[in-house]
Amino acid sequence: MITIPQIEALKKINTHLYESLKRVVAGVNNLKLSMDSGVTDGADFARVSAEALTENKVDPSKTGVMMKGSVPPTWSGAFTYTSTTSSITWAWSGLVIYRADGTTTAMTNGSLAVAGLAAGTTYYFYPYWDEAALRLVWVLGGAGNPANAQAAKTIVAAQQQALQGRIPLSAGAISAATTSSGTGGGSGGGSGSCVRAGMMVLTREHGTMEIEKLHVGDRILGRDTWTSVVRHEVHPADTFVRLQFSNEDTLDVTPHHVFTVADGAPVRAERLCLGDILVGRYNLLTLKRIELIVEEGAKVTMTCEPDHEFYAGKIAASVLTHNYTFSS
Numbered sequence: 001m002i003t004i005p006q007i008e009a010l011k012k013i014n015t016h017l018y019e020s021l022k023r024v025v026a027g028v029n030n031l032k033l034s035m036d037s038g039v040t041d042g043a044d045f046a047r048v049s050a051e052a053l054t055e056n057k058v059d060p061s062k063t064g065v066m067m068k069g070s071v072p073p074t075w076s077g078a079f080t081y082t083s084t085t086s087s088i089t090w091a092w093s094g095l096v097i098y099r100a101d102g103t104t105t106a107m108t109n110g111s112l113a114v115a116g117l118a119a120g121t122t123y124y125f126y127p128y129w130d131e132a133a134l135r136l137v138w139v140l141g142g143a144g145n146p147a148n149a150q151a152a153k154t155i156v157a158a159q160q161q162a163l164q165g166r167i168p169l170s171a172g173a174i175s176a177a178t179t180s181s182g183t184g185g186g187s188g189g190g191s192g193s194c195v196r197a198g199m200m201v202l203t204r205e206h207g208t209m210e211i212e213k214l215h216v217g218d219r220i221l222g223r224d225t226w227t228s229v230v231r232h233e234v235h236p237a238d239t240f241v242r243l244q245f246s247n248e249d250t251l252d253v254t255p256h257h258v259f260t261v262a263d264g265a266p267v268r269a270e271r272l273c274l275g276d277i278l279v280g281r282y283n284l285l286t287l288k289r290i291e292l293i294v295e296e297g298a299k300v301t302m303t304c305e306p307d308h309e310f311y312a313g314k315i316a317a318s319v320l321t322h323n324y325t326f327s328s
Contacts, residue, residue, distance in 0.1 A: 061131040061165045079127070081176040084183050085119040088149065088176045090127075092136070097129060097167060105129070107136055114144040120180035122236075123149035124173035126161040136169065171255045171270070172239060194299035195312055195321065196240050196252035202317035211300045211312060221317055222307030223279075230305050237299035241269040244289035247280060249313040251321070254299050258322040260309065266322065279320040281311050 052064030262277035
């Protein structure tokens with residue numbers, strides 16, 4: 001079999017023989033070969049630009065790939081912030097991207113300080129991982145110095161966060177507020193790993209109660225034992241996933257909230273599928289319906305010890321779910 005390099009060499013060494021072979025090849029209908037400087041596109045196969053390849057594999061992050069949809073990996077970790085009357089400082093640690101090919105990318109711990117903000121004001125931020133720069137970046141075009149604080153949630157900022165070669169590190173904007181006086185702080189990370197306010201848990205001290213009414217030191221029912229609330233925060237939120245189970249109970253959580261499926265694997269709410277089997281308080285539960293709820297509400301970010309799982313539900317504490325690990 002004659003190869004392309006051999007053809008190119010022949011073209012330089014013996015032009016007449018090259019032209020003769022070219023005429024022969026042109027007369028064979030089912031021979032998909034070109035004697036020109038490169039292989040031409042055919043009906044079954046076509047060339048791929050080197051700008052789309054990494055180690056001879058198509059790389060969606062490269063400029064040679066036309067991406068009109070998203071190829072979302074998943075990621076773990078979250079953001080925390082401190083604030084004053086005129087500044088917001090975000091900090092992150094332990095952030096890891098989990099990719100579809102089984103590889104992971106660990107991000108360097110860091111912080112972002114934005115000054116020059118108005119007092120007593122909520123701002124919105126859009127963090128992402130830049131595949132080309134290999135670093136965490138924040139969408140520009142807002143207020144402050146640097147201008148990363150958006151005055152409102154916008155589709156344009158969310159689009160910028162998810163452009164080709166960028167991996168969004170939140171489900172939409174993460175929010176933080178300056179104080180009217182003194183200092184403040186909180187957590188973010190898009191949705192974080194939070195249960196919606198109004199969901200029920202079972203406490204040892206007070207029986208069944210709303211999760212937002214818990215206090216540090218309360219003990220709630222975990223997988224194998226009572227587990228103590230060691231940190232508890234309530235924050236505004238407007239995006240939730242509503243899950244309905246085979247026991248007719250439901251649970252509203254933020255999109256990145258984690259559940260344990262029947263085989264023991266942790267799965268985010270946004271990646272659950274109909275028919276998935278989750279761990280219930282009395283038996284296994286089948287996921288029957290999934291809804292995206294967009295409305296003003298509140299999320300509860302909570303850490304428990306020693307058991308980092310607990311039961312929750314709209315009607316009763318019926319499905320096992322994870323707490324939020326602030327150190328992750």
